[in-house]
Amino acid sequence: MTRSHALRAAAALLALTLGLAACAPAQGSAAGSSDGSSDGAGVVGVALPTTADALWSRGGDALRRELVVRGYRVDLQFAASDPRTQAAQVQNMLTKSADAVVVAPWASEELAPALAVAADDGVPVVAFGPSPTDAADLGRAQAEALLADLADAPSAAEPSPEATPTTTASEPTPSGDASPDAVPGTDGVPGAAAVRLAVLAAGVSDEGERSRYEAALATLQSALDAGRLEIVSGATLEAAEVGADTAESRASAAEERLRDLRAGAADEAPTAVLALGDAVTRGVVTALTTTAPTTEAETASPTPTPATTAAAVAPAPLVVGSGADPVTVRALRDGAIDATTFVDPRALVPATADLVEALLAGDDTASDETPDVSPSILRADDVEELVASGWISTDEL
Secondary structure (H helix, E strand, O other): OHHHHHHHHHHHHHHHHHHHHHOOOOOEEEEEEEEOOOOOOEEEEEEEEEOOOHHHHHHHHHHHHHHHHHHOOEEEEEOOHHHHHHHHHHHEEEEEEEEEEOOOOOHHHHHHHHHHHHHHOOEEEOOOOOOHHHHHHHHHHHHHHHOOOHHOOOOOOOOOOOOOOOOOOOOOOOOOOOOOOOOOOOOOOOOOEEEEEEEEOOOOOOOOHHHHHHHHHHHHHHHHHHHOEEEOOOOOOOOEEEEEOOOHHHHHHHHHHHHHHHHHOOOOOOOEEEOOOOHHHHHHHHHOOOOOOOOOOHHOOOOHHHHHHHHOOOOOOOEEOOOHHHHHHHHHHHOOOOOEEEHHHHHHHHHHHHHHHHHOOOOOOOOOOOOOOOOOOEHHHHHHHHHOOOOOOOOOO
C-alpha cells in the first residue's frame, strides 16, 4: 500500500461520507469487540455507527466473519450514533497499529483528522455501506412502491372500525355542486380526491438524505402534476425533516410528527406516508401501532378533546418505509405498513473484504468502487424470504 493510494482512499471516503448517513443509523450504545487470530494477515479495525440499527449491526457481523475467515484479527467498534465517539474509535485503532480501517461514517467532518493520520501513516481506509447513489436509488424505489399502490390509499370517508363519527348533520353542498367534480388524474371517478401525502425525512444536513428526497419527489412529480397526489406535509426537505441528531431521537420525532398530522380533522389527515429513513420508518410504525402517551391533563379530563376524536376517525394511511429492522418487518407482515425498501449490507461484504485484502497486499490499482446493489421493494409476501435468507429469525417476528 503506497502513501498516495492511502491519500486517495481517504479522500474518496470523505466524499462517500456525505451520503452514508442517509440510511438512517439508529441510536445504540458505544460498543466493540475483537475477534480472530490474525494468522499474520494483520489487524483490521471496523468502525460502524451503532448496534441498534440492523443495517450496521448485521452488516458489521457479516463483515467481521468474512475478515476472520480470511485470517485477520478484527477490532469491531460501534459509536452510538455519536460522530466524536466514532472519530475517537478510529484514532484509537490507528494508535493500536491497525493495518487497515473499514468505516461507515456518521459525520465526515469529525472523522477528517483521523483519516489524515491514516493517510500519513499509509494505513488503507475503506468505506462500508451504501453510497450516495444508492441513497437516490432508495428514494426512487420508495416512490415507485407508493405510486404502484395509490389505489389502496384510504379515503377520509372511511372511518376506522372502532371510531364513532362526530358529525351530526351533513354540511350543505355548494350551489351547483350536487356531485363534486373528479380530480384530474383520478380516473374520472366523481368525487375522487387526491391522495394526501406526508413525506417525513431524517435530516437536511446529509447529502445522501437530500439525494434520496429529491429522487423520491422527482419520481412522484407526474402524479402530483396529474392531481393524483397532494403533499400536505413535507413539500420541501426542510419541511419533511423530523429533526434530532440520533436515530433514536429521529424515531421519536417521526412518531410525534405523524401523531400530530393525524390529530386534525379526518378529511385533512394524510392518507399516505413516505418515510425516508430506517429510524423515521420505525417512528411511523410506532405511531400507527401503539397508543399515544397520555399526559396528566388528559388523564384528569373525562371528555375527549376534539383532536383525540378526530384522530380516532382518521383512517390509517398507506405507508411506504425503508429498512428491514425487526419492528419494520413485523409491521410489514401484520399490514401496518404497505411496503419497505431494503439494501442488504451483506451483499457489500465480499467486495469490501477483497479491497482490504488487495490494499494490504500492496495492490495500488485495486478498485475502491462500491458494488452496485439495487434496493428491493419488500411487501408482506416477502417476509418469509427475509427469514430464509438469515436476515431475520422467526423468534424476532
